[in-house]
Amino acid sequence: MTNGWKRTVALGTMLILIGTIISGCMLFPSGTKAEIDVTPLSGVVPLTIHYNGSGSTGPSGISTYHWSFGTGDESYDESGDYTYEHAGTFTLSLTVRAQDGSTATKSVTVEVAPAVWITDVNLNTVYRLSMTGDLLDSFPLPVAQPQGITVGEANGKTWLFVACQNNGNQRIISIDPTTGSVGMIFDAPAQSPRNLTYGAEEPKRIWHVDALSRKIYGMNRTNMQVYGSFGQNYFKSTSPQVGNVPFLWTPAGLDWTPEENTSGYLWYLEGETHLLYKIRIVPRYDIMSGTQLEVVGDPVQLDASLFPVAGIDFYDGHLWVVDVNHHAIVQVDPETGNPTGTEITGFPGAAPGGLEIQH
Numbered sequence: 001m002t003n004g005w006k007r008t009v010a011l012g013t014m015l016i017l018i019g020t021i022i023s024g025c026m027l028f029p030s031g032t033k034a035e036i037d038v039t040p041l042s043g044v045v046p047l048t049i050h051y052n053g054s055g056s057t058g059p060s061g062i063s064t065y066h067w068s069f070g071t072g073d074e075s076y077d078e079s080g081d082y083t084y085e086h087a088g089t090f091t092l093s094l095t096v097r098a099q100d101g102s103t104a105t106k107s108v109t110v111e112v113a114p115a116v117w118i119t120d121v122n123l124n125t126v127y128r129l130s131m132t133g134d135l136l137d138s139f140p141l142p143v144a145q146p147q148g149i150t151v152g153e154a155n156g157k158t159w160l161f162v163a164c165q166n167n168g169n170q171r172i173i174s175i176d177p178t179t180g181s182v183g184m185i186f187d188a189p190a191q192s193p194r195n196l197t198y199g200a201e202e203p204k205r206i207w208h209v210d211a212l213s214r215k216i217y218g219m220n221r222t223n224m225q226v227y228g229s230f231g232q233n234y235f236k237s238t239s240p241q242v243g244n245v246p247f248l249w250t251p252a253g254l255d256w257t258p259e260e261n262t263s264g265y266l267w268y269l270e271g272e273t274h275l276l277y278k279i280r281i282v283p284r285y286d287i288m289s290g291t292q293l294e295v296v297g298d299p300v301q302l303d304a305s306l307f308p309v310a311g312i313d314f315y316d317g318h319l320w321v322v323d324v325n326h327h328a329i330v331q332v333d334p335e336t337g338n339p340t341g342t343e344i345t346g347f348p349g350a351a352p353g354g355l356e357i358q359h
Contacts, residue, residue: 032058034106058098119146120349139180148354152198163193195254239295253312275299311355
């Protein structure tokens with residue numbers, strides 16, 4: 001009886017304690033609460049959002065705001081603007097600390113879709129499109145006949161770089177992709193600039209192909225100084241795949257793609273033969289050497305119905321090409337060279353040129 005009575009008392013005491021804890025939590029809940037106000041929550045890159053945490057509350061007020069944008073970037077402001085420069089799904093989080101030291105966190109999801117950038121040679125304009133062809137922005141250019149376009153980083157900022165023939169006074173210009181304002185205007189190497197691409201791995205370069213000199217140029221991304229040029233004779237000596245065929249005769253596209261533990265690869269489309277070449281970037285191995293290029297593997301022949309092609313870009317495992325005659329951006333299987341049936345059409349302009357899919 002004594003042991004049973006003790007167990008009953010102990011159980012009753014435990015229930016009282018649990019009840020006290022539960023009621024205490026209900027009677028005295030944490031007073032700190034994070035509130036996020038973000039607009040918009042979805043859009044096309046570059047996507048600028050406005051974030052505001054002023055609705056957050058806590059005992060005696062909020063002392064600290066800590067925003068994490070899901071990109072590695074952070075802010076400690078109560079509110080502000082932030083621009084997502086890559087496509088993807090991002091978790092935006094706010095952690096607040098109240099004057100009494102208590103904290104609270106809240107998160108939302110931001111969806112950023114890729115953007116399609118395309119130049120128009122006749123209208124001297126750059127267009128930003130959605131992947132369905134909807135017009136989002138148009139930026140008139142201060143120089144004429146824009147050709148190749150790429151998105152790259154220079155001086156800690158993301159830029160659009162555009163190669164322009166400019167009636168023989170060839171230029172490469174940098175443009176803010178959010179506002180369209182011109183950053184810098186550089187002289188372009190050679191006489192007939194065509195396609196541009198940005199290599200985001202070391203050695204970081206703007207790569208440019210010229211139709212008159214028939215060379216690929218590797219350039220400094222901040223001032224367009226030429227670090228190296230690679231012409232027909234160079235490739236014929238290093239790459240047997242181009243020994244007996246036209247190469248760099250009629251440039252139809254140039255793109256860069258990353259690959260793990262390498263400096264990435266260039267992809268060059270030859271308009272004469274409709275052949276797509278994969279080119280390995282070999283970085284210099286000491287201060288006396290320079291970056292080298294080498295064609296690897298066999299080229300892939302693209303369907304003849306796509307030509308003439310004004311630009312190319314890789315995105316989501318597919319090659320996209322600018323089909324000039326049909327005023328379309330066509331998705332192509334890079335293994336077979338055949339169109340997949342997916343196209344972007346209905347966009348403005350008269351003479352589509354270079355292509356860049358920002359993602």
